[in-house]
Amino acid sequence: MARTGKLDHLNSDEGFQATMKVLKVMGLDAIEFDHNSAQPLEEQFWEQFDGAYQLNEAEMRADLPVFVTDPNNRAKVEALIGGRSDASESTKRLH
Numbered sequence: 001m002a003r004t005g006k007l008d009h010l011n012s013d014e015g016f017q018a019t020m021k022v023l024k025v026m027g028l029d030a031i032e033f034d035h036n037s038a039q040p041l042e043e044q045f046w047e048q049f050d051g052a053y054q055l056n057e058a059e060m061r062a063d064l065p066v067f068v069t070d071p072n073n074r075a076k077v078e079a080l081i082g083g084r085s086d087a088s089e090s091t092k093r094l095h
Contacts, residue, residue, distance in 0.1 A: 028052065031052075
């Protein structure tokens with residue numbers, strides 16, 4: 001809302017400006033939110049984030065050792081995802 005001028009008081013806020021700079025550097029400044037959608041804003045964000053970085057479950061499983069370095073934590077994460085042995089993704093959306 002601040003980007004669209006609906007929260008003018010944030011224009012001079014240093015924290016907001018710093019956040020916008022970080023989002024721009026990360027390529028996330030182009031994310032758009034549809035306030036007329038029933039889809040929650042958080043879901044809209046993560047859907048666009050995954051698309052921007054071309055993330056999918058299969059690649060994240062392959063990279064699991066990179067971002068979960070503690071063997072105990074890795075065992076817990078693998079146990080959580082172990083019930084889903086196939087790495088294929090499926091999304092069901094109600095229209």
